[in-house]
Amino acid sequence: MSLISVGEIQAAAQRIRPYVLCTPLIPAPWGDRDRPLFLKPEGLQSVGAFKVRGAFNAIGRLDAATRARGVVAYSSGNHAQAVACAAARFGIVAHIVMPRETPQVKIEATRAHGAEVVLCEPGRREAVAAEVVERTGGVLIPPFDHPDVIAGQGTIGLEIAEDLPEVASVIVPVSGGGLASGIGTAIRALAPAATVFGAEPELAADTAASLAAGHRVDWSIEDRNRTIADGLRSQPSALTFAHLRQVLDGVITVSENEIRDAVREIALRANLVAEPSGAVALAAYRRGATPPGPTVVIVSGGNVELGMLAQILTG
Amino acid sequence: MSLISVGEIQAAAQRIRPYVLCTPLIPAPWGDRDRPLFLKPEGLQSVGAFKVRGAFNAIGRLDAATRARGVVAYSSGNHAQAVACAAARFGIVAHIVMPRETPQVKIEATRAHGAEVVLCEPGRREAVAAEVVERTGGVLIPPFDHPDVIAGQGTIGLEIAEDLPEVASVIVPVSGGGLASGIGTAIRALAPAATVFGAEPELAADTAASLAAGHRVDWSIEDRNRTIADGLRSQPSALTFAHLRQVLDGVITVSENEIRDAVREIALRANLVAEPSGAVALAAYRRGATPPGPTVVIVSGGNVELGMLAQILTG
Known part of the structure; x- marks a missing residue:
């Protein structure tokens, strides 16, 4: 299987520059003494998550005639908003298929970008998206299983390598694996001495299990849906798993309480x-298992309902 | 009275660069259509507020022998942490005088930087600080009434003018007025077409009253203490008031409910x-009274107890 190159990530960085925030690398002096902590706050992106990088790269690469047919995406949230936002900027139609149980804040935010939201039953989103593609002629922008999406997310790795060449470790949340595939590829190429770790909820630890087994292990959607981390309920594709095997030094799994603690720590x-x-990578950092040296934690997004946030903050 | 120059602000920027984050200017596409909104998120500074800029500039300018005697500050919070943080980086002692009613989160954060906290009765902090200066021989770093502090805060204005030369308005919270004095001076010099507005709680609107009267009007500490915005309970000094008269186009006052709404809006x-x-400037923006064009709102800090934050978020 062909993996993406750092050159594709560098091209993506050029392509998305007009649309996407180069997030600052924030020193967090309250980290461990031997592992100085830096946060990469992707929640500051205009859609509240890193997903805008992959969406702008994938849609930006389409030729004008293809792009004019519009785009289609399926997502439980942040990818939905990202594709909707990018489509609006390019002046094209977006149909977004979302499971009915998606947090209302994410459905509303997607509609606010002008996208047509198609609600579907849990587990049927890919099938419904295929129907919409058939009906509209639009181009499917998958949430992670696409080289252009992976390259777009990888631009975070370029920024880290540029801002902190002496980085010793990067910790990245893993769900479908597009983010970790892209960042890992960039870091391996540009900061080859650094380690790259995935972070997963224990309740959706399919990637940890898959890497241990040497092949993709399927966890049921019911199992994965148990975690509070609703953005981490996907599983890698063949494409992203091939990348993860190459670029990850390991996956650190964390409990639900550790995730809540990390949300609180990031707020406070x-x-x-x-x-x-978005807090799972900090929870993994707090396990203390990564090598000494400057450590970057990806805070991948901030789209949470205020009621849930308030509950976690006072929990 | 001698006002600071943009040259002093530019010198401050050089001086504080190794210690202070150049915060990004974050596009906020959810602003008004005719007044595109940008946020300057000073809560991302390592002490959680802009105050670190003035503190590093003021302490950085001391000659080595003077600095070695240590520093003294009085503050209800963010300036305290800023001076404590800067003193720790310079390896000197800091005594911080704080009123007993200061939120516990701010007292703890100040101690965490290694500072000696001296608690005092409300309204007595300046007197107690003078006693500590007498006893220790340390240098007083005032929270706003000092040219070096004003110049340090003004570096925010330099960054705005560089990142968004076409800025039409900047909205800045006003308390003691150091932040607005510094930013206003920088914007007047480098983006002279832009307007600069102060923002105040209605319950601590002494600066709005003072500018209307043409001279400083005193509000009682009891009156000013009514606002939830505990960082905005100070009043300008002769020095900062002289700046504010020169650089502000006006002051917008907002209600307590508008402040809470703005905290919620910024989180969501x-x-x-x-x-x-830190949310008062966004509340003022929401009044819709500033001129059309790109508008920068200073989100000056984020040090709030999680219980209060949770209460505001669900309120």
């Missing part, structure tokens, strides 16, 4: 709102 | 934790 110490999925 | 839409004082 960094003044950032992180959704539970 | 920008994924940032703002303390009430």
Whole structure:
């Protein structure tokens, strides 16, 4: 299977520059003494998550005639908003298929970008998206299983390598694996001495299990849906798993309580709102298992309902 | 009275660069259509507020022998942490005088930087600080009434003018007025077409009253203490008031409910934790009274107790 190159990530960085925030690398002096902590706050992106990078790269690469047919995506949330946002900027139609149980805040945010939201039953989103593609002629922008999406997410790795060349470790949340595939590829190429770790909820630890087994292990959607980290309920594709095997030094799994603690820590110490999925990498950092040296934690997104956030903050 | 120059602000920027984050200017596409909104998230500074800029500049300018005697500050919170943090980086002792009613989170954060906290009765902090200066021989770093502090805060204005030369308006919270004095001076010099507005709680609107009267009007500490925005309970000094008369186009006052709404809006839409004082400029923006064009709102800090934050978020 062909893996993406750092050159594709560098091309993606050029392509998305007009649309996407180069997030700052924030020193967090409250980290461990031997592992100085830095946060990469992707929740500051205009859609509240890193997903805008992959969406702008994938849609930006389409030729004009293809792009004019519109785009289709399926997502429980942040990818939906990202594709909707990018489509709006390119002036094209977006149909977004979302499971009915998606947090209302994410459905509303997607509609606010002008996208047509198609609600579906849990587990049927890929099938429904295929129907919409058939009906509209639009181009499917998958949430992670696409080289252009992976390359877009990888631009985070370029920024880290540029801002902190001496980085010793990067910790990245893993769900479908597009983010970790992209960042890992960039870090391996540009900061080859650094380690790259995935972070997963124990309740959706299919990637940890898959890497241990040497092949993809399927966890049921019911099992994965148990975690509060609703953005981390997907599983890698063949494409992203091939990348993860190459670029990850390991996966650290964390409990639901550790995730909640990390949301609280990020709010209290960094003044950032992180959704539970966005706090999983900090929870992994707090396990203390990564090598010494400057450590970057990806805070991947901040789209959480205020009621849930308030509950976690006071929990 | 001698006002600071943009040259002093530019010198401050050089001086504080190794210690202070150049915060990104975050596009907030959920602003008004005719007044595109940008946030300057100073809560991302390592002490959770802009105050670190003035503190590093003021302490950085001391000659080595003077600095070695240590520093003294009085503050209800963010300036305390900023001076404590800067003193720790310079390896000197800091004594911080704080009123007993200061939120516990701010007292603890100040101690965490290694500072000696001296608690005092409300309204007595300046007197107690003078006693500590007498006893220790340390240098007083005032929270706003000092040219070096004003110049340090003004570096925010330099960054805005560089990142968004076409800025039409900047909205800045006003308490003692150091932040607005510094930013206003920088914007007047480098983006002279832009307007600069102060923002105040209606319950601590002494600066609005003072500018209307043409001279400083005193509000009682009891009156000013009514606002939830605990960082905005100070009043300008002669020095900062002289600046504000030169550089402000006006002051917009907002209600306590508008401040709470703005805290919620910043959490939900920008994924940032703002303390009430840090949200007052967005509340003023929401009044819709500033001129059309790109508008920068200073989110000045994020140090709020999680219980209060949770209460505001669900309120």
